[in-house]
Amino acid sequence: MADIIQLLPDHVANQIAAGEVVQRPASVVKELLENSIDAGAYSIKLIIKDAGKTLIQVIDNGKGMSATDARLSFERHATSKIRSAEDLFSLNTKGFRGEALASIAAIAHVELKTKQDQDELGTVIEIEGSEIKNQEVTVTPTGTSLCVKHLFFNIPARRNFLKSNNVELRHIVDEFHRVALAHPDIEFLMYHNGSESFNLPKSNYRQRVVNIFGNKTNEKLVPVVEETEVLKISGFVGKPEFAKRTRTEQFFFVNNRFIKSPYLNHAINSAFEGLMKDGSHPSYFLNLTVDPKSIDINIHPTKTEIKFDDEHTLYAILRAAVKHSLGQFNIAPVLDFDR
Numbered sequence: 228m229a230d231i232i233q234l235l236p237d238h239v240a241n242q243i244a245a246g247e248v249v250q251r252p253a254s255v256v257k258e259l260l261e262n263s264i265d266a267g268a269y270s271i272k273l274i275i276k277d278a279g280k281t282l283i284q285v286i287d288n289g290k291g292m293s294a295t296d297a298r299l300s301f302e303r304h305a306t307s308k309i310r311s312a313e314d315l316f317s318l319n320t321k322g323f324r325g326e327a328l329a330s331i332a333a334i335a336h337v338e339l340k341t342k343q344d345q346d347e348l349g350t351v352i353e354i355e356g357s358e359i360k361n362q363e364v365t366v367t368p369t370g371t372s373l374c375v376k377h378l379f380f381n382i383p384a385r386r387n388f389l390k391s392n393n394v395e396l397r398h399i400v401d402e403f404h405r406v407a408l409a410h411p412d413i414e415f416l417m418y419h420n421g422s423e424s425f426n427l428p429k430s431n432y433r434q435r436v437v438n439i440f441g442n443k444t445n446e447k448l449v450p451v452v453e454e455t456e457v458l459k460i461s462g463f464v465g466k467p468e469f470a471k472r473t474r475t476e477q478f479f480f481v482n483n484r485f486i487k488s489p490y491l492n493h494a495i496n497s498a499f500e501g502l503m504k505d506g507s508h509p510s511y512f513l514n515l516t517v518d519p520k521s522i523d524i525n526i527h528p529t530k531t532e533i534k535f536d537d538e539h540t541l542y543a544i545l546r547a548a549v550k551h552s553l554g555q556f557n558i559a560p561v562l563d564f565d566r
């Protein structure tokens with residue numbers, strides 16, 4: 228009898244994982260922006276060329292990495308964010324799988340420049356398809372710059388599957404919006420093909436929504452505030468008469484993480500019942516805060532779905548809170564920027 232099972236080499240395992248983590252340029256954008264936030268950055272710049280097909284670069288002023296960590300960050304399951312399985316139940320970082328950089332470096336040309344505040348000099352590392360091409364000491368500001376070129380250079384099927392620049396850019400902008408909305412206290416800049424697409428200064432939540440979706444948004448925002456033992460809600464819904472034909476202004480954040488939840492979306496729709504025309508969708512920008520122990524965000528690698536312990540209770544609280552706000556909206560202060 229012959230033994231035929233082998234452990235896959237790392238670069239193959241990385242490429243397989245990349246299939247899950249990196250679907251398109253926007254997935255890279257999401258992972259890099261989240262890493263910058265986890266690094267404590269308060270200013271984050273996203274630079275894109277050709278909808279990310281030619282270049283995706285994220286520059287932050289976060290805490291940077293040591294030379295050793297810079298090298299380790301590209302290993303699979305290498306993370307500074309959790310140490311044990313218990314940590315999974317009290318996550319307060321975006322990342323924890325230690326998969327993103329290893330995956331991205333398996334399917335692109337990556338250049339990392341990073342420096343910690345206390346160090347005079349930083350580190351530059353170049354990796355192509357999991358292979359380290361260069362690592363040396365360099366002059367670079369405190370923080371991290373990650374530059375991703377030639378995405379999917381070694382996976383022609385993925386490259387060919389990419390959509391038009393318009394469509395890929397749309398996906399990138401969607402990710403950028405989600406991250407920027409979740410963190411109004413961080414400055415975000417975005418450039419596409421050399422021109423500025425977004426310049427979002429540090430602000431409060433209402434201002435951030437308005438800076439992204441335009442000044443006209445301001446008058447339609449109705450604050451939603453609720454605090455119970457299991458759920459804290461803050462944010463805004465759009466007045467019913469401003470409901471849209473598309474779902475482009477529907478955002479749930481749970482503990483500062485964008486999530487998709489058809490079930491909670493239903494709670495909002497039901498709060499708007501009778502107030503809107505059929506086929507239109509209410510705008511909402513809602514932050515839900517729950518005990519991290521009561522959710523499981525580990526069910527999907529891209530982490531846009533989570534599992535709640537007690538969905539029914541959340542549904543009821545959310546629906547009631549939105550209904551209450553809508554009942555009061557004609558007396559809500561429309562131009563109050565301090566909320």
Ligand code: ADP
Nearest residue numbers: 262266300306307322323324325326327328371
């Ligand atoms: P995860 O975010 O799940 O830990 P990643 O592969 O995204 O996994 O990153 C691996 C590690 O590299 C992180 O845990 C962090 O220590 C480090 N790292 C990545 N990006 C940055 C950054 N912008 N600034 C500082 N450290 C970073």
Ligand code: MG
Nearest residue numbers: 258262322327
């Ligand atoms: Mg990460």
